[in-house]
Amino acid sequence: MAKSDVTVVLAHGAWADGSSWARVITALDADGIKAQAAPLPLTSLADDVAALNRSLDRTDGPIVLAGHAYAGAVIALARPARVKALVYVAALAPDEGEKVADVFYRLPPHPQAPKLAPDDNGLIWLPEDAFAAAFAQNATGEDHAVLAAVQRPISLNCITVPAGRPLWKDVPSWFLIAEQDRMIVPETQRFMAERMKATIRALSVDHTPSVTAPRVVADIIRDAVHAASGK
Template sequence: MTTHTATAVLVHGAWADEASWDKVVRLLHARGIKTVTPRLPLSSLADDTATLNRALEPIEGPIVLVGHAYAGAVIATVQSPKVKALVYVTALAPDQGETVADVFYRNEHDDKAPKLAPDADGWIWLPTEAFGIAFAQHATHAEQQALAAAQLPISPACITVAVEQPLWKSLPAWYLVAEHDHMIPEKTQRFMAERMHAHISAYPMDHLPSVTAPERVEAIIVEAIEHSKA
C-alpha cells in the first residue's frame, strides 16, 4: 500500500451528510490516502465556509478538496495555502458575482427533477420520493431510504449570495460529470467544467456517485492528487 502525503477532504452538499462519502473513504484508505469528512451546517454560504476552514486548520501537509453538488461552491471559497487541487463531483461552480442558484437554474431541468421550496421554517428539504427518482436512482432501495432518513436540509442563504473570486481560477480542477443526473443537468455540469478548464470525466451515473459509483469518484480524486503532486 502506497502512503500519500495529501489529505482528501470530502465535503457533502445538500440533502446528504458526511456518511455519503463512506464507500469512497474506504477505497482511499486502502490506497493509503488520508481523508477528512466535515459536516456542514448548510445554514449559509458564510457558515459553511467557516466550518470548512476550521476543518482544514489542523491538517498537516497538502490538501485536495472534493465537493459534491452545493459543496462545489463551498470548496472554492476557502483560501488555505495547503489546498493544491479541487475535485467537483457533479458539483456547482458559480463564478465571481454568481450565486449557486444562478448556475443551478442555468438550464432547464427534466421532468424527474423535484420541486424545491423552503418550508415554514425557511429550510429546503428534498421530497422523500426524490431520493429514488432524481437524487440516487442507481442506489439500492435500502440506501435510498437511509439517505432520505439522514438528509440535511439547506437554507436559501446558501444559494442566494453571490460568490467572490473562486479558488478554481487559481488552482487545477477536476470535474466528474454525471450523465444521468436529474438534479443538476448534464449540460450545466459540462458548462461549469469547461469554464473552469477542468480535467473532465463523464459517466452514466446519477447525482450521488459517491454512493452508487464510488470507484469512479475514487479514481478522479487519485488522479487529482497524483497530477497536482500533492
C-alpha cells in the same frame, strides 16, 4: 502501499451528510490516501465555508478538496494556502458574483427533478420520494432509506448570495460530469467544467456517485492527489 502525504477533504452537498462519502473514504484508504469528511451546517454559504476551513485546520500538509453538488461552491471559497487541487463531483461552480441558484437554474430541470420550496424556517428539504427518483436513482432501496433518514436541509442563504472569487481560477481542478444526473442538468455541469478549464471525466452515473459508483469517484480524486503530490 505507501501512504500519500496529501489529505483529501470531502464536502457533502445539500440533503446529505458526511456519510454519503463513506464508500469513497474506504476506497481511498485502500489506495493509501487519507480522507476526511467535513461537516457543513448548510445554514449559509459563509457558515459552510467557515466550517470547511475549520476542517482544513485539523489537517497537515497539502490538501485536495472534493465537493459534491452545492459543496462545489463551498470548496471554491476555502482558504487557499495548502489546497493543491479541487475535485467537483456533479457539483456547482458559480463564478465570482454568481449565486448558486443562478447556475442551478441555468437550464430547464430534468422532468423527474423534484419541486423545491422552503419551509416556514427558510429551509429546503428534499421530498422522500426524490431520493429514488432523482438524487440517487441507481442506489438500492436500503441506500434510499438511509439517504432520506440522514438528509440535512439547505438554507436559502446558501444559494441566494453572490460567491466570491473562486479558487478554481488559481489551482488545478477535476470535474466528474454525471451524465445521468436528474438534479443538476449535465449540460450545466459541462458548461461549468469547461469554463473552469477542469480536467473533465464524463461518466454514466447519477447525481450521487459517491454512493452509487464510489470507485469512479475515488479514481478521479486519486488522479488529483497524484498530480498534487507530483507522483
